Amino acid sequence: MSQTSRVAAHIKALPFSGIRKFFDIVASRKDVISLGVGEPDFDSPWTVREEAIWSLERGATHYTSNRGDPALRQAMARYVARQFGAEYDWDTEILVTVGVSEAIDIALRTVINPGDEVLYHEPCFVSYRPSIMLAGGIPVCVETRREDQFRLTRQMLEKAVTPKTRVLMLNFPCNPTGAVLERRDVEDISDFCIRHDLLLLTDEIYAELTYESKHVSFVSMPGMKERTIFLHGLSKAWAMTGFRIGYACAPPEISENMMKLHQYAIMSAPTTGQKAAAEALERGDAAVAEMVAEYNRRRNYLIAAFEEMGISCHTPAGAFYAFPFIGDLGISSEAFAMRFLEEHGVAVVPGDAFGASGAGFLRCAYATSMDNIREAMRRMAVFTAALRGG
Amino acid sequence: MDELLDILSNNARTSIEDIAKMIRSTPEEVAKRIEAYEKSGTIRGYRALVNDDHLPGERVTAVIEVKVQPEREGGFDRIARRIAGFHEVVNMYLMSGKYDLLLFVEGDTLREVASFVSERLATLDGVLSTGTHFMLKTYKQEGVLMDGDKVDDRLQVSP
Numbered sequence: 001m002s003q004t005s006r007v008a009a010h011i012k013a014l015p016f017s018g019i020r021k022f023f024d025i026v027a028s029r030k031d032v033i034s035l036g037v038g039e040p041d042f043d044s045p046w047t048v049r050e051e052a053i054w055s056l057e058r059g060a061t062h063y064t065s066n067r068g069d070p071a072l073r074q075a076m077a078r079y080v081a082r083q084f085g086a087e088y089d090w091d092t093e094i095l096v097t098v099g100v101s102e103a104i105d106i107a108l109r110t111v112i113n114p115g116d117e118v119l120y121h122e123p124c125f126v127s128y129r130p131s132i133m134l135a136g137g138i139p140v141c142v143e144t145r146r147e148d149q150f151r152l153t154r155q156m157l158e159k160a161v162t163p164k165t166r167v168l169m170l171n172f173p174c175n176p177t178g179a180v181l182e183r184r185d186v187e188d189i190s191d192f193c194i195r196h197d198l199l200l201l202t203d204e205i206y207a208e209l210t211y212e213s214k215h216v217s218f219v220s221m222p223g224m225k226e227r228t229i230f231l232h233g234l235s236k237a238w239a240m241t242g243f244r245i246g247y248a249c250a251p252p253e254i255s256e257n258m259m260k261l262h263q264y265a266i267m268s269a270p271t272t273g274q275k276a277a278a279e280a281l282e283r284g285d286a287a288v289a290e291m292v293a294e295y296n297r298r299r300n301y302l303i304a305a306f307e308e309m310g311i312s313c314h315t316p317a318g319a320f321y322a323f324p325f326i327g328d329l330g331i332s333s334e335a336f337a338m339r340f341l342e343e344h345g346v347a348v349v350p351g352d353a354f355g356a357s358g359a360g361f362l363r364c365a366y367a368t369s370m371d372n373i374r375e376a377m378r379r380m381a382v383f384t385a386a387l388r389g390g
Numbered sequence: 391m392d393e394l395l396d397i398l399s400n401n402a403r404t405s406i407e408d409i410a411k412m413i414r415s416t417p418e419e420v421a422k423r424i425e426a427y428e429k430s431g432t433i434r435g436y437r438a439l440v441n442d443d444h445l446p447g448e449r450v451t452a453v454i455e456v457k458v459q460p461e462r463e464g465g466f467d468r469i470a471r472r473i474a475g476f477h478e479v480v481n482m483y484l485m486s487g488k489y490d491l492l493l494f495v496e497g498d499t500l501r502e503v504a505s506f507v508s509e510r511l512a513t514l515d516g517v518l519s520t521g522t523h524f525m526l527k528t529y530k531q532e533g534v535l536m537d538g539d540k541v542d543d544r545l546q547v548s549p
Contacts, residue, residue, distance in 0.1 A: 023547040036547035043540075126549045175549075297397065297412035304411035347547060368542075374408065 014133065017126045018353030022337065026347045033376045035364040036347040038175065040239035040320070042294075044276070045287035048240065051279035052272050064271055066263045068096025068247070072278040076247050079281045080232070084207070085220035092252040095259055096269045096277075100205050100233040100246035101127060106261040107201050107229045107248060108135035108167070116166040121152050122355030123323075125175050125203070129355075132169070140165070143357040146325060149314045150179035154188040161192075167199045168192075173206035173215070173318025176354045176363040180318040183216045190221040200228045205246070206319040208237035208288055211296045215318070219249070226251055229258075236319070237288050238280040243273035295320050298366040298373050305377035309384050320367045323351065327360025329387045336362065344379040394423055395432070402436040441536050443528055451480075451496050452503050455489040455521040456511070466490060469516040478506050489521065500524070 004012065026032055043049070067073065070090070077090040088094055097103040104127060112118065114136040120128050122141045132139040142160050144150040152170065170189075172181045181189070193200050200218055207215040219230045233246030248258060268274075302322045306313040313324035326336050333350035340346050351361030366373060393413050397404055406424070410417045427433040442449050458469050466484055470491060474482045481494035493511075497503040503524075512520050528536045 017549060019547060019549050023545065026546045032546060034546045037544050038548040039544060041542065041544070293393070293396070297393075300414050301408065301411040304414070349547060370404075370408075370412075 010133075014130055019126055019349060022347075022349060022353065025338070026341065029341065029345070032341065032345055032347050033368075033372050033379075034347040035366070035368060035373075035376055036349045037365050037367055038321075039241040040236065040291065040367050041369060042239040042291050044238060044240045044243070045280065045284055047283055047287070048238065048243075048276045048280045052243070052276040055272055055275035060271055060275055062271060064096075064268045064274055066268055067091075067094070067259055068269055069271070069274045069278070072096060072274045072281075073247075075278045075281040076249075080219070080230070080249060084204075084215075084217035084230075084232075086217070086225050086230070086249070088249045089252070093249055093255050095248045095250075095255055095262060096274060097233075097246045097248060097262060098266055098269050099235060099241075099244045100203055100231045102262070102266065103231045103233075103246045103248040104128070104131050104201070104203060105134070106258045106265075107231065107250070108132055108137065108169075109261055110254060110258045111167060111199055111201075111229070112137040113166075115164065117162060117164040118167045118169055119157060119160055119165055119198075120169040121171075121174075123150075123174075123176050123351060123358035123361070124354055125171055126354060128169060128171070137167070138164070141355065141357075143355075144174075144177065144179065145357075146312075146314050146361075149317075150174065150177035150323065151181055151185055152189065153185065154192050157189065157192050161196050161198075165196065165198060167201055169201045169203075170218075171203040171205075173204075173210055175206065175319055176321050176349070176351065176358065177314075177323045178316025178319050178321045179314070180210055180212070181216065182213070186216045186218060186221060190218060190224050193227060194223055198227070200224065201231070202228060203231045205231065205233050205236050207232065209292060209295060209320060210318040211292070211299060212315070212317040229254060234277045234280050237291070238277075238284050239291065240273075240276065240280060243270070243276050245269055245273040245277040295366060298368075298370060301370070301373060302364065302366055302377065305381070309377075309381050311380075311384060320365055322364045322366065323358075323361050324364065325361055326384075329384060331387060333359055333362060340380070340383055344383050346376045346379050394420065395427070398424075398433070398436075439532055439534055441528065441531075443536065447498075449496065449498065450500050450503050451494060451525040452507070453523045453525060454493040454495055454507060454511070455523075456491040456493060457489050457518040457520075458491060459516045459518055460490075461516070469514070472514060473511065473517075476506070476510065478503070489519075 073090040073094045076094050077088050081087050108131050112135045116137050117140045118132045118137040119140050121144050129139045140160055142156045144152055202218045218224050219228055230249040234240040306324050311324045313322055316322045333352055337348050337350045349363040351358030397409055406417045406420050410420045460466050478495050479493050480496050483492045485492050495503055507522055
């Protein structure tokens with residue numbers, strides 16, 4: 001009996017992440033300038049690390065309650081109220097998870113019955129489609145477009161919704177496009193959810209990282225809190241990816257059922273991470289503001305550099321990704337990324353790693369130093385000039 | 391703080407062209423604003439942040455607490471200016487609390503700094519007392535950690 005025949009059929013059928021293949025290639029090379037990293041280059045703020053160390057020193061090395069340390073959940077409730085404009089009961093409506101990744105998985109598994117359709121947008125984070133499939137749902141993709149600044153509009157959703165649609169899954173500010181929704185988009189899409197009686201699963205992990213206007217959360221919209229699972233976490237804005245702390249806010253009936261999955265699969269999120277997260281939420285604002293200011297300068301630099309090269313790029317208003325279009329250079333995203341890596345030593349991620357509609361685009365993360373960005377752009381100018389020249 | 395000043399405070403060698411891109415301006419406009427800051431004295435100068443511990447030879451820095459007699463007219467300012475004028479004094483602040491002035495004094499040798507304190511500083515009219523502490527090691531200066539280089543050990547590509 002071959003080993004792969006022991007693997008369940010539906011898992012075998014699950015494709016590897018498109019980014020993984022590229023990761024292996026980049027990892028085999030030395031001295032690469034990488035714009036391919038989907039996490040902050042900053043280390044976690046010192047006060048956060050100090051709190052983690054202190055928690056270890058005093059022996060906070062045990063499980064917490066399944067839902068998460070009460071002090072942390074209370075901090076989360078306060079933070080969501082002041083930052084996103086919604087009041088959640090810390091005890092019955094907030095669940096601390098192992099990153100937003102776990103929250104996405106258990107949220108989908110909690111609310112999807114086999115055959116339910118889930119609307120989501122592409123290009124999007126690599127785990128969305130597989131997570132929907134693993135939960136037994138049918139992923140229905142809505143493609144966002146460059147001409148709309150990769151925003152999602154109600155018209156697009158109306159075309160895709162069917163009587164079987166149960167859930168709308170969103171991620172704005174968006175990885176990989178850097179797109180954000182404006183207030184009127186949030187209002188329109190909220191109205192769409194209410195009209196079609198959909199549950200909204202909104203991953204707002206990049207909420208703090210916006211550069212043109214303040215983030216508008218779906219939970220601040222009237223009538224939305226009761227039909228929303230709101231996901232947020234510490235990884236991006238606080239540069240705490242390794243601590244693995246996310247959380248889900250949801251109505252108590254949904255939250256307690258998500259808690260069952262979390263309890264059986266995870267027990268509780270890492271305790272050190274939870275202690276650090278509470279510190280970040282209570283005293284991390286200044287550090288976040290400093291990082292946001294620095295991301296904004298890098299973002300502006302990238303946009304200006306693309307413009308100088310004659311590369312079209314919508315204004316990435318959030319997260320830390322630019323998503324320039326190179327489809328008019330007569331080369332595929334993958335070929336561009338491969339040759340740029342091999343000939344110039346710079347890693348970018350082909351846009352179609354995030355869904356077919358990302359073809360013709362590149363994801364360039366600006367979560368790296370200004371020096372790296374400057375050098376990468378200098379090399380990209382040389383490379384694109386060569387592509388145009390011949 | 392103005393974003394332009396923030397960028398220069400972090401790295402004064404950032405080129406005018408780069409700054410223009412970073413703050414969505416033009417090189418001409420950035421140059422004009424920097425010049426205005428220089429003229430008004432908001433930007434007092436540009437210099438390297440040197441880690442003295444890496445330099446050959448001994449450089450001595452002392453932190454000195456000074457009690458002075460304030461004057462009826464002018465308060466601390468006149469005596470403070472007289473002290474600040476010495477080239478050995480590199481930083482100086484008026485403080486609240488048990489002493490009045492806090493000085494950072496530099497010299498090539500311990501003896502040089504000691505003689506500055508005993509012969510020049512302590513003997514000034516209006517200086518009541520001094521307390522001298524010699525610095526042993528610099529851990530952080532101007533918000534920058536002085537030892538340990540950061541290594542980027544993140545995955546090179548991640549979702």
